[in-house]
Amino acid sequence: AQSVTQLGSHVSVSEGALVLLRCNYSSSVPPYLFWYVQYPNQGLQLLLKYTSAATLVKGINGFEAEFKKSETSFHLTKPSAHMSDAAEYFCAVSESGANSKLTFGKGITLSVRP
């Protein structure tokens, strides 16, 4: 069975500071990994995805994530936070194969201080 752990429910950074949101996964088969962002009263928007190609994945809005198999991690980073990055971020895993349902972590709320 697949699962995702996102440690902590809230991260606060200053504008211009590094953003680091952690995600660890568990999967019995090679995983596909995703980061989604949810702005208030909106749906989920895909930030980036890992599907067994390059381990360093670049996404939209300056975000990137690195797949580390040895650590079963897929942490999300952004060098310099912007006020508009304040949102809830979800890490999700999908097992390669016929069933592509997403299993989500509990989400992390990112606050950006001026």
Next chain:
Amino acid sequence: DSGVTQTPKHLITATGQRVTLRCSPRSGDLSVYWYQQSLDQGLQFLIQYYNGEERAKGNILERFSAQQFPDLHSELNLSSLELGDSALYFCASSVGVSKNIQYFGAGTRLSVL
């Protein structure tokens, strides 16, 4: 705009009632997924349809059912509603069955009073 349309945006109803949530996938997408987002359970997969056929089932209650019609839109039916069914229900669509990105709609917020 993801291209996935969900109606209605908000739904307020009473316990014991039945409601229908509707989802229109992106043009060309054959797979539709339903997810429930609640404060205590987080985001949970309910059910997937591909080209009209049920493909996968998750933590969907027996009181809930879904279908995908020939025009590929999908409906999620929730019956005998309980207070605990209050949640945000998302629909997502993708081109195929697997390995594809899922695009999410804005969700239907259900409040059961």
